[in-house]
Amino acid sequence: MPDSHDSKSPSGDRRLPPLPGDGSVLVTGGTGSTGRLLLRWLLEETGVRRVIAFSRDEQKHHELLQEAEFQHPALHSMVGDIRDSNRLREAMEGISLVLHTAAMKHVPIAEANPSEAYLTNVKGTVNLIRAARDAGVARVVAHSTDKAVEPECTYGATKLMMEKLLIEANQQSGEEGTQFDILRHGNLIGSRGSVIPIFMAQKSCGLLRLTAPEMTRFWITGDELVSAVHRVLIDGHGGEIFVPKLPACRLDTLAEAIAPEADIEVIGARPGEKTHEALTSPAEAPRIREFERYLVITPGLPGSKIRSDGDRVSSGFTLKSNCTRLLTCEEMRELLSSGSGALGD
Numbered sequence: 001m002p003d004s005h006d007s008k009s010p011s012g013d014r015r016l017p018p019l020p021g022d023g024s025v026l027v028t029g030g031t032g033s034t035g036r037l038l039l040r041w042l043l044e045e046t047g048v049r050r051v052i053a054f055s056r057d058e059q060k061h062h063e064l065l066q067e068a069e070f071q072h073p074a075l076h077s078m079v080g081d082i083r084d085s086n087r088l089r090e091a092m093e094g095i096s097l098v099l100h101t102a103a104m105k106h107v108p109i110a111e112a113n114p115s116e117a118y119l120t121n122v123k124g125t126v127n128l129i130r131a132a133r134d135a136g137v138a139r140v141v142a143h144s145t146d147k148a149v150e151p152e153c154t155y156g157a158t159k160l161m162m163e164k165l166l167i168e169a170n171q172q173s174g175e176e177g178t179q180f181d182i183l184r185h186g187n188l189i190g191s192r193g194s195v196i197p198i199f200m201a202q203k204s205c206g207l208l209r210l211t212a213p214e215m216t217r218f219w220i221t222g223d224e225l226v227s228a229v230h231r232v233l234i235d236g237h238g239g240e241i242f243v244p245k246l247p248a249c250r251l252d253t254l255a256e257a258i259a260p261e262a263d264i265e266v267i268g269a270r271p272g273e274k275t276h277e278a279l280t281s282p283a284e285a286p287r288i289r290e291f292e293r294y295l296v297i298t299p300g301l302p303g304s305k306i307r308s309d310g311d312r313v314s315s316g317f318t319l320k321s322n323c324t325r326l327l328t329c330e331e332m333r334e335l336l337s338s339g340s341g342a343l344g345d
């Protein structure tokens with residue numbers, strides 16, 4: 001497997017590639033778990049001159065701006081909703097790069113409020129594409145999820161739509177227009193509202209409430225996530241989905257890693273939850289190029305330019321969380337300590 005396209009190590013050079021304009025960056029969902037990681041990277045490692053954190057809740061902006069590391073002259077906070085196309089257009093003025101993380105992401109909440117999930121994750125993406133094009137933004141990189149692969153939940157279905165909208169938008173852009181790429185990944189260690197902070201909180205009561213012990217999930221640390229975004233920026237050809245080859249772990253292993261002394265109550269999967277996730281589907285296999293640490297799913301639209309580097313994968317290939325490298329309890333503990341440090345929110 002070729003590795004010439006693999007990203008630098010986390011401590012390596014993660015500066016932005018040359019971008020037209022003054023290199024200003026807009027991070028939608030800039031006050032969220034992923035958004036904060038991206039802001040920290042942009043401010044600490046790239047020398048960016050202007051970065052805008054865009055999201056709705058003023059309290060999250062207030063809290064962000066209270067933190068010393070975010071009291072940076074390049075950082076601007078902007079209250080706005082991606083459902084509001086006029087506000088998005090204002091946010092995109094003079095922007096070279098958009099990192100799109102804003103989303104509704106909780107499976108049960110999206111399941112109970114599909115029309116709201118549609119408005120944010122689908123309609124918000126349509127607004128984002130139009131605003132980026134009209135503002136002459138050079139690059140857009142959007143965050144997707146394993147739940148978009150053969151989706152069984154509303155959240156996954158809306159993120160699949162987001163992917164398809166961006167891939168088609170890239171096709172429409174041609175050589176000169178905005179380039180749209182996607183990073184599809186598994187669970188970010190320690191992200192807000194995820195199972196890890198929930199287990200951490202339950203640990204103090206001595207009882208962990210576990211959906212299903214055999215359930216498996218992919219994991220990515222904050223530092224790996226930043227490197228993956230950087231890789232898309234360096235290597236993305238447009239209309240592509242980058243998929244890091246992530247390890248996974250069983251939920252009972254995660255519970256053991258966090259609270260070995262705690263009792264376990266099995267509560268069963270919630271509506272829309274799968275036992276195992278997949279980062280790629282068999283239908284995508286013919287379009288996948290494999291590199292040492294990641295896969296690239298090339299666009300499937302007629303007339304798309306397809307990259308020729310990387311290895312092909314076998315017919316029917318799928319990257320599933322129960323068939324990949326499963327982390328041991330010790331490995332999960334190590335990942336938790338490195339991952340939560342990188343996230344730091």
Ligand SMILES: NC(=O)c1ccc[n+]([C@@H]2O[C@H](COP(=O)([O-])OP(=O)(O)OC[C@H]3O[C@@H](n4cnc5c(N)ncnc54)[C@H](OP(=O)(O)O)[C@@H]3O)[C@@H](O)[C@H]2O)c1
Nearest residue numbers: 029031032033034055056057081082102103143187188191
């Ligand atoms: N966390 C994971 O494990 C994971 C895994 C795979 C993919 N992803 C994807 O990664 C992205 C970020 O996830 P995350 O965990 O960082 O989420 P998060 O912590 O919940 O942050 C989401 C951010 O988006 C903002 N937002 C939500 N709705 C918005 C709207 N309508 N307009 C503007 N801003 C809005 C939120 O702030 P306000 O609510 O104040 O607006 C917040 O800043 C999502 O696209 C998600 O699908 C996450």
